[in-house]
Amino acid sequence: MEQILPDTENVVSLRYADLLNKDADLSVDLENGLGPEGMGIISVVDIPGYGELRKKLLPLVEKLAHLPEESLKKLVDPVSGYNFGWSHGAEKFNSQPDFMKGSFYANICSDIPNAADTENMRYPSQCRSNIWPSEDLPELERAFKEMGSLIKEVGYLLAYHCDKFQTSKQAGKVGVLESMLRRSQGHKGRLLHYYPVECGHEQNNAEAPVWCGWHTDFGSLTGLTAAMYTKDGVEVPCPDPEAGLYIKTNPGRVVKAVFDEDSLAYQIGETTEWVSGGLFHATPHSVQTPKRNHKGVARNTLAVFMQPSWGEVLDIPGEMKTKINPSLRHDGLTFGEYSEVTIQNYLVYGVQPNANAIQINDNNDGGST
Secondary structure, eight states: OOOOOOOEEEOEEEEHHHHHOTTOOOHHHHHHHHSTTSOSEEEEEOOTTHHHHHHHHHHHHHHHHTSOHHHHHTTBOGGGTSOSEEESSOBEETTEEOOSEEEEEEESSOSSOOOOHHHHHHOHHHHOOOOOOTTTOTHHHHHHHHHHHHHHHHHHHHHHHHHHHHHHHSTTOOOOHHHHHHTOSOOEEEEEEEOOOOOSSOOOTTTOOEEEEEEOOOSSEEEEEOOEEEETTEEEOOSOTTOEEEEEOTTSOEEEEEOOTTOEEEEEOHHHHHHTTTSSOOOOEEEEOOSSSOTTEEEEEEEEEEOOOTTOBOOOOGGGGGGSOGGGOSTTOBHHHHHHHHHHTTBOOSOOOOTTSOOOOOSOOTTOO
16 A cells, blocks of 8 residues: 655754854744744754764663663652653543653753742742752763753744844834743753554554644743654664654644754744744644554653743733633733643543553642642
8 A cells, every 4th residue: 555644844944053143034934933824843953062962862761761660760759740850651641641651851950949948839840859860870960961951052042033033023022032031940851762662563543552642832942852763772763754743733734843853943832922922833743653664663852841930920911811721811820830730731640550650659749739
């Protein structure tokens, strides 16, 4: 049978050198990539050192995911709602526990955030301390921090040009994205290992599981490395052109987003859509598994969620408030309050995990506010 490939679309690409140039006019690319009719994602190419850091970091999450259970248990933090350290099976999509991926979370600004006790209790998914596998995988901390720092600094450059674009498009408005992100203590990395789909036969679309269900990021900018596919711990090409990142665009299309492995992508989150008055568009996205040639193939990547500090009050124009959960449509809404409510919608408690999952049966209510 002839293979029918999905709709694919190359992500709009910017050069790192142009981001460094504060006088560069990137308005056309920003509108095409991040505007209401775009995919809500843009990539940056020619970043010095990025390729080496990617190849250094991404294989480590696979090593982490295969540590002994007793080692992984030491990295689990239920109080944070499983938003620091190791997480597997604590998140749900379509009301079902998600065992398709394992995650390692860490704040890329500070190992111990400067938060008051009241903030720590109110915003535990944001204010907890990092937990590193210092004994079992000591090289992870440095590699994670180096890549996280690079993604953060490039993100600041992109945010500057987004602000410049907003100021040019909206009379009387001054973009606040860069300043909001630069004063934040809450940028967080999520290192992801997507487990192999172990099926001995090829699947059609209805049968195939997904590596990550449809969702929209709720922060400001998500820095995203190109995925690394592996088999038996060795890097391999993507086994199926249908696998990878899919995006729902505003005109109602679903497309596979394509960017080069030496590119670093940035996706718009809901917070940026709101504070920009809809000038930038946050899009739902998912990660699809291979349907063929998939046996034993895993996927590794890093997402860095650049977001406001937990105490940042969100200045959301009135016309955008209809997009917010009704319980949060009040003056003085902080990003921490918004994030805690959002994260609760994705958490699973009292899960009976499968044989490969970490036991997380716990009476602690995690990230409740």
